[in-house]
Amino acid sequence: MSKAVIEVKGLHKIYEGAVPVKAVNGIDLVISEGEFTALKGPSGCGKTTLLNLLGGLDQPNSGSIIIDGTDITRLSDNQLIDFRLHHIGFVFQAYNLIPVLSATENVSFIMLLQNRSKNERLERANQLLKAVGLAGKEDKRPGELSGGQQQRVAVARALASKPKFVLADEPTANLDSESTTKLLEIMLQLNEQENMTFVFATHDDRVIAKAKRVVGVSDGKIISDALK
Amino acid sequence: MILKVAWRNIWRSRIRSIIVLSSIAIGIWAGLVIIGFSFGMNNERTAAAIGATLGHSQAHHRAFIEDPQPSAVLSEAAIQELETTLDAQNFVIGYAKRTVLQGMVASPKKTRATRIIGVDAEAERKVTTIPSYTVEGDFFESKVRKGVVISEKLAQKMGLGMRKKLVLTFQDQRGVIHKATFRVSGIYRTLNAAWDELNLYVQQDDIEKIVGGSLIHEVLISYDKSEDTEQKTQAIVSQVNGPIVITSWKQNSPELGFADDMMGIMLVLVLGIIMLALLFGIINNMLMAVLERRRELGMLMAVGMNKRKVFLMILLETLMLGIVAGPIGIVLGDVTVRAMMRIGLDLSTKKDGLAELGVGSVIYPEIVPEYYLIIAIMVITTALIAALFPAYKALKLNPVAAIRGN
Numbered sequence: 062m063s064k065a066v067i068e069v070k071g072l073h074k075i076y077e078g079a080v081p082v083k084a085v086n087g088i089d090l091v092i093s094e095g096e097f098t099a100l101k102g103p104s105g106c107g108k109t110t111l112l113n114l115l116g117g118l119d120q121p122n123s124g125s126i127i128i129d130g131t132d133i134t135r136l137s138d139n140q141l142i143d144f145r146l147h148h149i150g151f152v153f154q155a156y157n158l159i160p161v162l163s164a165t166e167n168v169s170f171i172m173l174l175q176n177r178s179k180n181e182r183l184e185r186a187n188q189l190l191k192a193v194g195l196a197g198k199e200d201k202r203p204g205e206l207s208g209g210q211q212q213r214v215a216v217a218r219a220l221a222s223k224p225k226f227v228l229a230d231e232p233t234a235n236l237d238s239e240s241t242t243k244l245l246e247i248m249l250q251l252n253e254q255e256n257m258t259f260v261f262a263t264h265d266d267r268v269i270a271k272a273k274r275v276v277g278v279s280d281g282k283i284i285s286d287a288l289k
Numbered sequence: 290m291i292l293k294v295a296w297r298n299i300w301r302s303r304i305r306s307i308i309v310l311s312s313i314a315i316g317i318w319a320g321l322v323i324i325g326f327s328f329g330m331n332n333e334r335t336a337a338a339i340g341a342t343l344g345h346s347q348a349h350h351r352a353f354i355e356d357p358q359p360s361a362v363l364s365e366a367a368i369q370e371l372e373t374t375l376d377a378q379n380f381v382i383g384y385a386k387r388t389v390l391q392g393m394v395a396s397p398k399k400t401r402a403t404r405i406i407g408v409d410a411e412a413e414r415k416v417t418t419i420p421s422y423t424v425e426g427d428f429f430e431s432k433v434r435k436g437v438v439i440s441e442k443l444a445q446k447m448g449l450g451m452r453k454k455l456v457l458t459f460q461d462q463r464g465v466i467h468k469a470t471f472r473v474s475g476i477y478r479t480l481n482a483a484w485d486e487l488n489l490y491v492q493q494d495d496i497e498k499i500v501g502g503s504l505i506h507e508v509l510i511s512y513d514k515s516e517d518t519e520q521k522t523q524a525i526v527s528q529v530n531g532p533i534v535i536t537s538w539k540q541n542s543p544e545l546g547f548a549d550d551m552m553g554i555m556l557v558l559v560l561g562i563i564m565l566a567l568l569f570g571i572i573n574n575m576l577m578a579v580l581e582r583r584r585e586l587g588m589l590m591a592v593g594m595n596k597r598k599v600f601l602m603i604l605l606e607t608l609m610l611g612i613v614a615g616p617i618g619i620v621l622g623d624v625t626v627r628a629m630m631r632i633g634l635d636l637s638t639k640k641d642g643l644a645e646l647g648v649g650s651v652i653y654p655e656i657v658p659e660y661y662l663i664i665a666i667m668v669i670t671t672a673l674i675a676a677l678f679p680a681y682k683a684l685k686l687n688p689v690a691a692i693r694g695n
Contacts, residue, residue, distance in 0.1 A: 118689045139595060142593055145591065151591055153588065153692060159589075160301070161300075162297070170294075171593065173290045174592075
């Protein structure tokens, strides 16, 4: 049996307001090493909130999130930033690359934050760009790349820090079919060859079709959990 | 790489950055030009006053300092002791003994109070520049007996001209009042209108013949350079005993000394005001830069860039604005001041007003190297302060909200 990389117990997240919204309402979830999991559900179901909680970007009202033996709900802001840097890779819907840096520099920037040597940064960045099919585009800036290519740079960046898992929030939402297919192929390849764990928040059927595990979320609760 | 990111970030909004860089450079340029002209004007006024009227220091009898009566004369013995001391100082290039009497000057038209300065023309020529301010006649070169050199301004007020007669009335050291007729042998005009109106020069020999003895009230001392005047004066003071009091030009002309001392403070204040204006410009620029990059900064914080590094990045960007614009402003200011040092700023239309201040009508700026360093430090400090608020705003971003674009 694979080792659990994320263990969620009794997770609640309520957004206070005139009418309090229970975005995550008592979720228990275990994600194991090497999984390729999609959190699916309609807009507003709580899947992005759950993903943010798993990534330590948001704090729950109650419950625990244990990653690699550490309950991240107990970490301070600074500890969380450091934890994210070394344990979690992120892929965002809008790519969020640094426009003034080349593809290589975007990928190696996160390794700079980890204080890795210049040679190591360059070597790994180029290796990852090659793995995502962007060999020859190393010196291109985001503005010179297509949406699909930018998202592949974002995947390479997410993997650069050698994280335990990658969280991807609607990674294909801005991509056309061809780019989506290519991106999914690359992520599946990384999942299978390097045993990298991926968790997606998505309502894109193409992603859901490729996922090896699909967790259905509705009204802040898990309503289905199926392994393929 | 953070340096590289900061540098490239500056050029994201090229026009905005160029505007900010230009404003910093122009501010520095203006500061340097103001400094150059202020120092030029002040130093010219000081140099003219020292050269023509004050000397670097003066020696008087203690009683003369308290009340400049004719009886407060320096004795032969005191003068001899002073001369020995002055001759031993390598920075003293000369000294001139003077008679100083308060008196009245009368022309056929008017009578005015005046200060009669009895000089040894040869000695005076060595230590003062007053002969060079002669506009008509000469400064006792023609050895006219009972000649008097008056100012152009006094000549106008008294209705006098060359070779005209005037009567001087004054008291000698014994309290005897003398009245003597002199003939105008020279007319002078210094940069100091107030000095000109009050003072006239006669030959010491003529005064001594009238009063029947030596009458030295003042010894004007000239140094090789105007730097460290106070220390040099102190060096003489420490070796002079008895009734002689040595005073520096700053003590003899407190208003001029005060202006000299205040110059530095005033200029730092002017620079401070310029920097304050720049501060708000830089803050505005950086705040816009931070707010435009909310999503990117949110991403950086999400992936693990800690607050210290976010702060450092904003700080570096702001510092770079100063580091790029600073040298440009300094070079522009330096080139302008150097060019103006040759051409001068012609303010002939304000000639009379400037003369009241003891300044010529063409002002030549001066290079003051230490202010380059002061400006550089002030620009860096301004940039550092300007970075604080935008950096604070960046640190306050919520990564999740920022990534969503909220």
